[in-house]
Amino acid sequence: MNHQHKRRLLLAGVAAGGLAAATGLALAQSQPQERVIKIVAKKFDYTPGEIRLKKNVPVTLEFTTLDVVMGFSLPDFALRTDILPGATSRLRFTPDKSGQFAFHCDVFCGSGHESMTGTVIIA
Structure with a gap:
């Protein structure tokens, strides 16, 4: 795997992680506060x-x-x-x-x- 391919995978992972974190935040905000x-x-x-x-x-x-x-x-x-x-x-x-x-x-x-x-x- 070359350097460019690794970098694209890393950036895709960061983007997906950010999306998951944002989705988790949206879910947390929709739950009633205990x-x-x-x-x-x-x-x-x-x-x-x-x-x-x-x-x-x-x-x-x-x-x-x-x-x-x-x-x-x-x-x-x-x-x-x-x-x-x-x-x-x-x-x-x-x-x-x-x-x-x-x-x-x-x-x-x-x-x-x-x-x-x-x-x-x-x-």
Whole structure:
């Protein structure tokens, strides 16, 4: 293979790579931007207690607790996790329906546990 032929192949590869990169950029721009929502659990409260999401936009819920082991359950989406002191728990999902959905602590965390609830609102 002569020098001119190698140079043409190299330039063709660079052009194709640039096209692939530009196509990848266009695809990335058409995808919904994932949100990360930080939620702090403490006896007997979630902050925030109301979470607003957009239908079909991926989201990661990041949980921490300030005191004891807690749980998080969003039954309408079959989501649940334990929330452990000193750790971050993550749930990633893409809401596929609109409406208001209740979530609650499903690990007994003391007297007052039953009031540890919140709402996810999806539009």
